[in-house]
Amino acid sequence: MAITEAVENYLETILILSQKQPDVHAIDICSYLGYSRPTVSIILKKMKDEGLVTVDGDNHIRLTDAGRSVAEHIYDRHTVLTDFFILLGVNRDVAAEDACKVEHDISDETFALLKAHYRKLAGEAENKK
Structure with a gap:
């Protein structure tokens, strides 16, 4: 399958x-x-x-182990995308819904760069507090 x-x-x-x-x-x-x-x-x-x-x-x-690997990969995408969308100002529910749609189709390359950018922005936002 x-x-x-x-x-x-x-x-x-x-x-x-x-x-x-x-x-x-x-x-x-x-x-x-x-x-x-x-x-x-x-x-x-x-x-x-x-x-x-x-x-x-x-x-x-x-x-x-194989199932957990796939699950953790997708869950990481889901959480990072949701948090990134929220950081951009998207409502939490909409962000989670949109993340569900994007998490399956985004390439590994694009996701890795988006994740790195999100971490940078999240760190900057945290430092401003």
């Missing part, structure tokens, strides 16, 4: 949920993303088959 935008969203969601609660279940993903249980189950099975997640006997979903 290719790492599609949908798979990236699922992996990012599992990462976010695992930071907030000890165990992640399919129903948690359904609630977070607003998807039906059958839809989530199909993608989870594919991600499990591809070695991106594991599901234990108690149906706890965990990221494998």
Whole structure:
């Protein structure tokens, strides 16, 4: 299975949920993303088959090293883009929504330069306080 935008969203969601609660279940993903249980189950099975997640006997979903790598990559993009947009003056909700759209399509080169510029601007803003 290719790492599609949908798979990236699922992996990012599992990462976010695992930071907030000890165990992640399919129903948690359904609630977070607003998807039906059958839809989530199909993608989870594919991600499990591809070695991106594991599901234990108690149906706890965990990221494998490969899945965590993808999830952290996307989550880093999401948080940096959101914070950058907020720094530019965009409303927090709009910034997060726009970051979700951009995080999957921006090139590594552009993101690295944007991240470096964001850090510089954020540091300057912090120094002004």
